[in-house]
Amino acid sequence: MVSAAATLLFFFLSCVNLIPTTPAVEQRPFQTADGGVGGALGKSRKRVFPVPHTQEPDPVAGAYEYCNTPNRSEQALEGHSLPDYKLLSVQIMIRHGDRYPIYSIPKTKRPAIDCTLSSSRKPSHPLLNSFISHMGQGGQGHWESPLSSVPRLPNHSACEMGELTQTGVVQHLRNGQLLHHAYKHHNLLPPKWSPRQVWVETTGKSRTLQSGLAFLYGFIPDFDWSKLTVRHQWSTLFCGSACDCPARNRYLEEEQKRQYRIRVSDTELEKTYVDMARTLGVLTRQLRAANPIDSLLCHLCHGISFPCVPVGESGAGGCLTMAQFAVIRRQQLDDEVDRRQAKLYHKYAIMAMYPYLNRTATKMERVARDNEAGRQRRAGGEEVFTLSSAHDVTVAPLLSALGLEEARFPRFAARLVFELWKSPPAIQGQPKKKAGKGEKSKAKDGELFLRVLYNGEDVTFHTTFCRTHDRHAGQPLCPLKNFLSFVRKDMFRVVNATSYQEACYGRPV
Numbered sequence: 001m002v003s004a005a006a007t008l009l010f011f012f013l014s015c016v017n018l019i020p021t022t023p024a025v026e027q028r029p030f031q032t033a034d035g036g037v038g039g040a041l042g043k044s045r046k047r048v049f050p051v052p053h054t055q056e057p058d059p060v061a062g063a064y065e066y067c068n069t070p071n072r073s074e075q076a077l078e079g080h081s082l083p084d085y086k087l088l089s090v091q092i093m094i095r096h097g098d099r100y101p102i103y104s105i106p107k108t109k110r111p112a113i114d115c116t117l118s119s120s121r122k123p124s125h126p127l128l129n130s131f132i133s134h135m136g137q138g139g140q141g142h143w144e145s146p147l148s149s150v151p152r153l154p155n156h157s158a159c160e161m162g163e164l165t166q167t168g169v170v171q172h173l174r175n176g177q178l179l180h181h182a183y184k185h186h187n188l189l190p191p192k193w194s195p196r197q198v199w200v201e202t203t204g205k206s207r208t209l210q211s212g213l214a215f216l217y218g219f220i221p222d223f224d225w226s227k228l229t230v231r232h233q234w235s236t237l238f239c240g241s242a243c244d245c246p247a248r249n250r251y252l253e254e255e256q257k258r259q260y261r262i263r264v265s266d267t268e269l270e271k272t273y274v275d276m277a278r279t280l281g282v283l284t285r286q287l288r289a290a291n292p293i294d295s296l297l298c299h300l301c302h303g304i305s306f307p308c309v310p311v312g313e314s315g316a317g318g319c320l321t322m323a324q325f326a327v328i329r330r331q332q333l334d335d336e337v338d339r340r341q342a343k344l345y346h347k348y349a350i351m352a353m354y355p356y357l358n359r360t361a362t363k364m365e366r367v368a369r370d371n372e373a374g375r376q377r378r379a380g381g382e383e384v385f386t387l388s389s390a391h392d393v394t395v396a397p398l399l400s401a402l403g404l405e406e407a408r409f410p411r412f413a414a415r416l417v418f419e420l421w422k423s424p425p426a427i428q429g430q431p432k433k434k435a436g437k438g439e440k441s442k443a444k445d446g447e448l449f450l451r452v453l454y455n456g457e458d459v460t461f462h463t464t465f466c467r468t469h470d471r472h473a474g475q476p477l478c479p480l481k482n483f484l485s486f487v488r489k490d491m492f493r494v495v496n497a498t499s500y501q502e503a504c505y506g507r508p509v
């Protein structure tokens with residue numbers, strides 16, 4: 001049974017693109033189709049936070065970055081820390097990899113893409129064949145309902161709507177392998193890890209489930225299926241049993257109105273839609289409802305030329321153009337700037353991601369407690385590795401909630417990583433602050449720190465809770481307690497509240 005609030009949420013998610021004529025076929029992402037591109041763009045290819053630039057950003061170059069074509073080596077600062085610090089836990093949220101469009105452009109041929117997996121097709125990966133055969137044994141794993149009926153591999157010679165492509169699988173095999181190497185020396189997971197130590201969760205879409213499995217396989221090759229439970233998150237917000245939050249929906253509605261206003265005031269965009277619709281011989285509103293950017297991005301990412309229709313009467317006929325694509329992308333970037341200024345999305349995001357952040361914080365505390373000096377470790381260990389396989393409509397609000405407003409919109413196979421670190425018991429040459437009352441016995445224990453990484457880049461000191469931390473004075477890392485007080489209280493300050501309950505129900509917007 002889906003609650004009223006959930007229905008409402010899906011309603012808003014599907015309308016936030018302001019395409020009220022389309023039914024909510026799937027959860028519709030915030031910006032465009034679960035695949036919308038936005039994201040601050042800079043001239044720099046690599047950096048998550050664009051280097052300030054004086055020229056206008058190039059909307060098409062930014063789109064290639066969004067594709068995340070797995071054809072070059074990538075930076076990964078995960079696992080970097082100070083000597084003698086111990087890595088206690090890693091929690092990762094990923095966006096699924098490259099997928100087939102969710103929408104099709106009326107009157108045009110769908111892009112021809114093969115969603116079966118084959119190591120003779122590019123892009124491939126050395127682990128691809130063993131991954132395919134390992135997925136064949138998935139029946140030995142434990143699957144929370146309804147995941148056991150979701151296919152574990154993409155396998156249609158003509159991709160279905162929204163299906164993960166081979167590119168998407170390879171992106172996550174690479175991600176997993178990258179982090180396998182990054183954490184190898186930190187003994188995060190013992191060779192004989194226990195079922196409790198590895199937590200994997202996903203939404204019920206095949207592309208997220210398959211992305212999560214590809215990541216996990218890269219991270220723990222030939223993992224033991226019998227120890228694995230794959231958990232289901234029914235909401236794209238990963239909010240579990242705490243999804244009800246009326247105020248969140250109100251902010252989303254306001255945000256939707258803002259987005260609508262800025263879009264209709266953009267005459268160049270409106271003219272472009274009219275031109276495109278004329279080319280295709282459809283009504284402008286039909287074209288807008290078909291969310292053409294989603295399919296055009298897929299063409300771009302797969303090197304397929306934009307669709308054409310034969311010339312007919314009444315002026316229809318011709319091809320959609322890169323110039324039209326660039327206008328839609330340009331408007332998305334303008335919208336991002338306006339969105340940051342309006343702050344409605346940020347308020348939405350704070351409430352949307354609180355349940356996930358609260359859970360993340362709680363896990364860290366549990367692992368930290370298990371690692372206290374002189375304490376008997378819990379039999380079977382704690383959750384030291386968590387993988388949440390999600391959508392752009394999950395990762396985008398998470399970035400916003402953390403205060404990473406300037407970060408690029410989540411590309412295919414984006415990853416956000418939380419690392420929990422513990423310093424050695426006595427830090428040499430650094431007089432420790434006096435411990436609080438009653439904490440004498442712990443005074444000699446190491447201290448806890450957090451690192452946050454987005455697509456391999458350390459963004460810890462861009463987050464709201466560590467932006468002002470003076471890392472040059474004594475503590476080069478961000479103290480865990482900053483994060484804890486942010487999640488438990490401070491994050492609600494932007495909505496004039498001190499708790500989730502109060503923020504959601506407290507007072508009218």
Ligand SMILES: *[C@@H]1O[C@H](CO)[C@@H](O)[C@H](O)[C@H]1NC(C)=O
Binds near residue numbers: 064069071072303
């Ligand atoms: C990787 O693919 C992208 C998109 O197709 C292309 O623009 C880029 O030049 C390629 N890079 C390399 C190193 O081949």
Ligand SMILES: *[C@@H]1O[C@H](CO)[C@@H](O)[C@H](O)[C@H]1NC(C)=O
Binds near residue numbers: 132
């Ligand atoms: C893919 O589907 C084909 C035909 O339905 C089947 O023969 C094949 O075993 C499937 N492959 C995988 C890896 O599931």
Ligand SMILES: *[C@@H]1O[C@H](CO)[C@@H](O)[C@H](O)[C@H]1NC(C)=O
Binds near residue numbers: 242500
């Ligand atoms: C937040 O986490 C605490 C445990 O640390 C839990 O008791 C509480 O129910 C959580 N709140 C929400 C709204 O998820």
Ligand SMILES: *[C@@H]1O[C@H](CO)[C@@H](O)[C@H](O)[C@H]1NC(C)=O
Binds near residue numbers: 494495496
């Ligand atoms: C927050 O509370 C203050 C003082 O009570 C008030 O002036 C302000 O308008 C409130 N802001 C919001 C966003 O409700």
